[in-house]
Amino acid sequence: MVPLSYYLLLSGILFVCGVLGFLIKRNIITIFMSIELMLNGVNLSFVAFAAHWHALSGQVFVFFVMVVAAAEAAVGLAIIIAVYRTRETLNVDQVNLLKL
Amino acid sequence: MTPNPYLWVVPILPLAGAAINGLLGRRSSKKAISTVALVFCGAAFAMALYLAAGFSSASAPYSFDLAHWIRSGNFQVDFSFYLDQLSLVMLLVVTGVGFLIHIYSVGYMWDDDAYYRFMSYLNLFMFFMLTLVLAKNYLVMFIGWEGVGLASYLLIGFWFTKDSAAAAGKKAFIVNRIGDFGFLIALFLMIKHFGSLDFTHVFAAVRSLPTETTGAGLLTAIGLLLMVGAAGKSAQIPLYVWLPDAMEGPTPVSALIHAATMVTAGVYMVARSSAIFERAPMAMMVVAIIGTLTALFAATIGIAQTDIKKVLAYSTVSQLGYMFMACGVGAFSAGIFHLMTHAFFKGLLFLAAGSVIHGVGGEQDMRKMGGLRVYMPWTFATMGTATLAIAGIPPLAGFWSKDEILWQAFNASWVYWLIGVITAFITSFYMFRLMYMTFGGEYRGAAVEGAHGHEVHGLDAHGHDDRSHGHGHGEPHESPWVMLGPLVVLAVLSVFGGWVAGYNNHFEHFLAPVFQGTSDVAQEASPEAGKSTLEYLLMVVSVGVAGLGWFLAYLLYSRRPQLPARIAASLGGLYRAVANKYYIDELYAVLFVKPLIDGSTTILWHGVDQGVIDAAVNNSADAARHVSDRARHMQSGNLRSYAGWIAAGGAVVIAYMVWMGLR
Numbered sequence: 001m002v003p004l005s006y007y008l009l010l011s012g013i014l015f016v017c018g019v020l021g022f023l024i025k026r027n028i029i030t031i032f033m034s035i036e037l038m039l040n041g042v043n044l045s046f047v048a049f050a051a052h053w054h055a056l057s058g059q060v061f062v063f064f065v066m067v068v069a070a071a072e073a074a075v076g077l078a079i080i081i082a083v084y085r086t087r088e089t090l091n092v093d094q095v096n097l098l099k100l
Numbered sequence: 101m102t103p104n105p106y107l108w109v110v111p112i113l114p115l116a117g118a119a120i121n122g123l124l125g126r127r128s129s130k131k132a133i134s135t136v137a138l139v140f141c142g143a144a145f146a147m148a149l150y151l152a153a154g155f156s157s158a159s160a161p162y163s164f165d166l167a168h169w170i171r172s173g174n175f176q177v178d179f180s181f182y183l184d185q186l187s188l189v190m191l192l193v194v195t196g197v198g199f200l201i202h203i204y205s206v207g208y209m210w211d212d213d214a215y216y217r218f219m220s221y222l223n224l225f226m227f228f229m230l231t232l233v234l235a236k237n238y239l240v241m242f243i244g245w246e247g248v249g250l251a252s253y254l255l256i257g258f259w260f261t262k263d264s265a266a267a268a269g270k271k272a273f274i275v276n277r278i279g280d281f282g283f284l285i286a287l288f289l290m291i292k293h294f295g296s297l298d299f300t301h302v303f304a305a306v307r308s309l310p311t312e313t314t315g316a317g318l319l320t321a322i323g324l325l326l327m328v329g330a331a332g333k334s335a336q337i338p339l340y341v342w343l344p345d346a347m348e349g350p351t352p353v354s355a356l357i358h359a360a361t362m363v364t365a366g367v368y369m370v371a372r373s374s375a376i377f378e379r380a381p382m383a384m385m386v387v388a389i390i391g392t393l394t395a396l397f398a399a400t401i402g403i404a405q406t407d408i409k410k411v412l413a414y415s416t417v418s419q420l421g422y423m424f425m426a427c428g429v430g431a432f433s434a435g436i437f438h439l440m441t442h443a444f445f446k447g448l449l450f451l452a453a454g455s456v457i458h459g460v461g462g463e464q465d466m467r468k469m470g471g472l473r474v475y476m477p478w479t480f481a482t483m484g485t486a487t488l489a490i491a492g493i494p495p496l497a498g499f500w501s502k503d504e505i506l507w508q509a510f511n512a513s514w515v516y517w518l519i520g521v522i523t524a525f526i527t528s529f530y531m532f533r534l535m536y537m538t539f540g541g542e543y544r545g546a547a548v549e550g551a552h553g554h555e556v557h558g559l560d561a562h563g564h565d566d567r568s569h570g571h572g573h574g575e576p577h578e579s580p581w582v583m584l585g586p587l588v589v590l591a592v593l594s595v596f597g598g599w600v601a602g603y604n605n606h607f608e609h610f611l612a613p614v615f616q617g618t619s620d621v622a623q624e625a626s627p628e629a630g631k632s633t634l635e636y637l638l639m640v641v642s643v644g645v646a647g648l649g650w651f652l653a654y655l656l657y658s659r660r661p662q663l664p665a666r667i668a669a670s671l672g673g674l675y676r677a678v679a680n681k682y683y684i685d686e687l688y689a690v691l692f693v694k695p696l697i698d699g700s701t702t703i704l705w706h707g708v709d710q711g712v713i714d715a716a717v718n719n720s721a722d723a724a725r726h727v728s729d730r731a732r733h734m735q736s737g738n739l740r741s742y743a744g745w746i747a748a749g750g751a752v753v754i755a756y757m758v759w760m761g762l763r
Contacts (some may be wrong), residue, residue, distance in 0.1 A: 019743075022743055023744050023747065092740070096737075
């Protein structure tokens with residue numbers, strides 16, 4: 001059996017990859033994917049703990065996160081398409097119309 | 101002490117008038133404004149008459165507690181009103197003369213744009229003045245005292261767009277403040293030592309103290325401080341300088357506030373505090389000396405003034421000096437008597453002067469008047485009456501009161517009497533000089549040729565029917581009846597007012613209960629014996645000098661009009677000093693005003709205000725700005741940098757928790 005710490009380490013690596021991608025990347029789709037990566041990193045730690053403690057609540061949480069992530073993806077992609085249609089770019093630094 | 105629930109109504113009436121006109125006047129018609137102002141002021145007068153009709157010396161004094169005010173341990177002050185013989189006299193003078201001047205103002209101020217404001221201020225003044233004279237304790241009196249100061253400031257600076265008027269208003273207010281300072285300290289001393297400000301309590305406490313014959317004690321201190329207050333309000337040396345400048349205000353204001361009523365508040369206060377003064381002979385002596393010196397000093401300045409209102413202003417200062425002289429020698433009732441007659445004839449003089457100024461289109465310089473006798477006969481007649489009264493020609497009002505003062509002064513010391521008589525001579529001289537310059541000779545105004553203009557303007561074509569023409573051009577004209585009416589009433593009072601009250605010392609007997617216990621001073625030693633040959637002799641002397649002053653004025657300003665200039669030239673420096681009011685204003689400017697301004701500029705303004713207060717505020721603001729200037733770079737508006745901060749924060753928290761967990 002794989003020990004818990006391996007799962008947690010992988011989960012942490014996934015999450016940090018997501019954070020770094022979010023911070024570094026300029027392409028809005030990549031940023032979006034980085035967010036998904038962070039969510040999945042967290043999901044992994046949820047299921048790992050659930051398995052370790054034999055508690056179902058962690059797995060239930062993961063379903064919730066997936067539902068929310070799906071909804072978010074639907075809305076977010078719609079926004080991205082709308083932004084691309086008007087700005088003809090996916091670079092977030094150029095989508096700064098609301099910035100002071 | 102008899103309760104009388106109507107007392108508080110008297111001051112409230114003008115306050116209501118002031119409030120109505122002040123709040124609604126801007127949109128009302130002038131007729132409505134006049135009606136409100138006159139009705140409320142007249143109602144106060146009617147109320148005063150009603151109180152006077154119900155007044156009986158047996159049940160006096162009356163009092164009424166309107167409301168509680170200060171309750172602090174044993175010390176208490178209430179909104180209380182008080183009516184005894186003294187306040188009754190003041191009440192009638194203030195409401196009576198005040199009402200007449202209200203009527204006059206309707207005519208005088210009719211063309212002014214801020215007519216409603218003027219009438220509202222006048223009513224407000226009446227309220228405060230009535231509060232002052234009807235107060236039952238020093239604190240309520242102080243409300244009135246400060247209030248009349250405020251009203252005076254507002255009215256002097258009524259034409260505030262004129263720099264000189266605004267400055268005069270400020271000057272009056274600031275100089276009065278010096279006097280109020282003394283008054284306040286006196287009140288503090290009373291609270292500390294008597295535990296009360298109520299007249300009856302304070303005077304009872306004072307009467308139980310011994311007379312301070314040797315050295316100065318508490319009562320002398322209180323007396324002197326009260327005198328400081330009185331000197332400010334009643335324009336005595338050294339605080340008289342504001343009154344002549346106060347002539348910048350409209351003429352009815354000069355008549356009401358700066359001649360008939362407000363400036364006499366100091367005399368009233370000193371007379372009201374007679375119980376304190378009679379136990380402090382030294383303070384009384386100071387009062388007498390200040391009064392005497394002021395009387396003489398102001399009268400000499402009056403000789404050389406050319407502005408008709410300035411002459412009257414210095415005359416007022418001088419006459420107030422007489423009143424203080426009377427109070428100082430213990431003849432309080434004589435002082436109040438002169439206060440009353442002075443209110444009649446000086447109010448009349450100012451109103452008549454206003455009528456003259458009105459008639460010649462705003463000119464105040466007497467050198468540009470002359471010959472007005474023909475153009476304005478009613479003004480001439482009434483002003484002549486007042487002049488006879490102030491000069492002390494029997495049997496007019498001024499003669500009785502002035503003679504009474506001089507007689508009482510003589511009983512105290514012949515020095516007071518001598519200076520008083522000299523002042524009477526000067527008074528007579530400058531008043532008749534004013535009359536001859538204004539009404540005698542030929543009209544010198546408007547004609548550009550000046551002294552050469554012998555063409556006396558036709559009188560038939562212009563006159564009373566054609567009043568619609570504007571000011572500043574045309575012939576001098578008589579004032580409308582709304583202005584002449586009060587003049588006539590006051591002239592009648594100037595003639596008979598003194599005769600009725602002065603005959604057989606009626607007035608003194610009436611006031612005697614207020615000033616009883618004034619045993620150790622010259623007051624009313626034996627009224628019957630007062631009619632001695634000596635008194636008649638002194639009477640003849642004072643009438644004589646009045647006649648002499650008249651004659652001299654006639655000689656100089658009617659017979660030989662070129663002579664005064666030559667005399668002035670031969671006197672040189674002395675004349676210049678007098679004409680420039682002895683350079684007192686300049687002296688004060690050098691001694692007090694300039695050091696004060698310089699000190700305020702360098703130390704208080706540049707030093708304390710800019711150096712400490714502003715610096716503290718500015719520097720802390722600068723510091724905050726510098727810190728936030730650095731800190732604001734965190735908020736770049738870049739979403740990913742925020743995320744970075746969040747991530748960094750999260751990392752720090754996790755590191756901390758991990759580190760704590762490992763320990």
